[in-house]
Amino acid sequence: MTQSDDAGHPSGGHLPGGHVPVMLEELVAAVATDRDGQYVDATYGRGGHARRLLAELSPRARLLVVDRDADAIADARRLALRDSRVSVSPGRFGDLADHLGVVEPSAGEREGLAPRRREPSAGEREGRAPRKREPSAGEREGRAPRKRMPMEPCGVMFDVGVSSPQLDEPRRGFSFALDGPLDMRMDQRDALTASTWLNTASMAEVAAVIRDYGEERFARRIARRVVAERPLETTAELASVVRAAVPGGHAARNTATRVFQAIRIHVNDELNELARGLDAAFDALPAGGRLATITFHSLEHRLVRRRFRQWVRGADVPRRLPVRGLAPGRARPVPGVGNGQRPSPQEIEANPRARSAFLQAVEKEPSAGEREGRVPRKKTQPASGDVP
Numbered sequence: 001m002t003q004s005d006d007a008g009h010p011s012g013g014h015l016p017g018g019h020v021p022v023m024l025e026e027l028v029a030a031v032a033t034d035r036d037g038q039y040v041d042a043t044y045g046r047g048g049h050a051r052r053l054l055a056e057l058s059p060r061a062r063l064l065v066v067d068r069d070a071d072a073i074a075d076a077r078r079l080a081l082r083d084s085r086v087s088v089s090p091g092r093f094g095d096l097a098d099h100l101g102v103v104e105p106s107a108g109e110r111e112g113l114a115p116r117r118r119e120p121s122a123g124e125r126e127g128r129a130p131r132k133r134e135p136s137a138g139e140r141e142g143r144a145p146r147k148r149m150p151m152e153p154c155g156v157m158f159d160v161g162v163s164s165p166q167l168d169e170p171r172r173g174f175s176f177a178l179d180g181p182l183d184m185r186m187d188q189r190d191a192l193t194a195s196t197w198l199n200t201a202s203m204a205e206v207a208a209v210i211r212d213y214g215e216e217r218f219a220r221r222i223a224r225r226v227v228a229e230r231p232l233e234t235t236a237e238l239a240s241v242v243r244a245a246v247p248g249g250h251a252a253r254n255t256a257t258r259v260f261q262a263i264r265i266h267v268n269d270e271l272n273e274l275a276r277g278l279d280a281a282f283d284a285l286p287a288g289g290r291l292a293t294i295t296f297h298s299l300e301h302r303l304v305r306r307r308f309r310q311w312v313r314g315a316d317v318p319r320r321l322p323v324r325g326l327a328p329g330r331a332r333p334v335p336g337v338g339n340g341q342r343p344s345p346q347e348i349e350a351n352p353r354a355r356s357a358f359l360q361a362v363e364k365e366p367s368a369g370e371r372e373g374r375v376p377r378k379k380t381q382p383a384s385g386d387v388p
């Protein structure tokens with residue numbers, strides 16, 4: 001696909017809030033197959049990948065952007081005001097199936113106005129039951145009521161983890177290098193903060209999270225120290241507990257990185273979210289549709305690799321079934337990405353936060369029925385998608 005300049009994409013530069021998109025060209029090239037297609041950016045952040053993708057697409061294309069962070073959504077809404085191809089759906093990408101049922105924002109919503117509430121009728125104000133809605137002209141003519149237009153994306157991209165604005169804002173509590181409240185919630189409406197969890201979890205639980213998600217060998221020592229020093233309220237307090245727990249202290253910086261990352265993964269339920277998001281995205285794709293991910297943590301790389309491999313090779317059929325070998329694959333690797341791609345050395349030099357990034361992508365294959373020329377069965381639309 002050729003690149004147009006009309007979306008004013010930031011071409012690898014800094015975005016609002018200081019985020020530098022990682023593997024910008026590579027991720028967009030991995031998902032973009034149709035200039036007129038519908039796409040999903042499941043992790044909008046500050047829209048680096050979204051804007052770059054939009055620059056590739058025609059005016060007929062659509063892009064649904066999702067994020068669970070209120071600041072990211074505010075930025076996305078500003079983009080949607082300027083670009084009518086963009087719809088915004090706040091929330092978790094694990095609920096992608098629900099996000100795909102959203103309607104385009106109204107003109108009012110595009111201008112930042114809250115959706116208008118219907119005023120109660122005089123009868124309703126007096127306590128009488130609401131009047132039944134008259135059938136629309138289309139309904140009187142026997143046409144079915146209009147449904148919300150669900151998205152049928154030909155490409156879904158995920159760039160998981162935290163954005164630089166999240167990391168660099170002390171009040172969000174993601175960074176051990178900046179003092180702030182021990183928060184770490186990506187969605188500020190969630191009840192569980194890092195401090196609530198750390199101050200109430202058992203020592204075994206804290207150790208398990210630090211060991212499993214941080215792959216940290218001093219997990220037990222750190223957990224013991226955390227429990228001894230509680231309550232912990234700030235990132236500086238946690239960082240100092242980690243420093244004191246690690247022998248020698250020389251590797252304390254790396255240890256603190258792993259501990260903070262582990263707690264963040266736990267507080268935001270990141271691995272479950274990723275598994276649910278990938279399954280929902282793959283499910284929503286038609287044959288030829290693509291799913292591409294950038295992950296930053298070995299557990300995430302592995303989770304994605306296993307799923308993609310399973311889709312490519314086909315599921316192992318249980319031995320007791322009278323079938324030998326593997327069920328047919330439902331996906332193939334995306335040319336150019338193969339089994340995965342790392343950022344170039346130049347990108348890592350320019351943006352050290354890219355160093356652990358790993359891009360993986362698959363393309364969905366037609367089902368056995370589609371290969372035999374049978375028409376794919378239409379997916380059932382979510383009932384909540386009905387509009388009068």
Ligand SMILES: C[S@@+](CC[C@H](N)C(=O)[O-])C[C@H]1O[C@@H](n2cnc3c(N)ncnc32)[C@H](O)[C@@H]1O
Pocket residue numbers: 015019020021022042043044045046047048049050066067068069072091092093094159160161162163164186273274
């Ligand atoms: C690395 S940033 C994405 C940056 C983006 N690609 C860009 O170029 O600006 C990751 C974003 O994903 C969001 N995020 C992480 N997990 C999420 C989830 N389960 N559901 C929705 N958004 C999530 C974070 O809030 C963050 O804004």
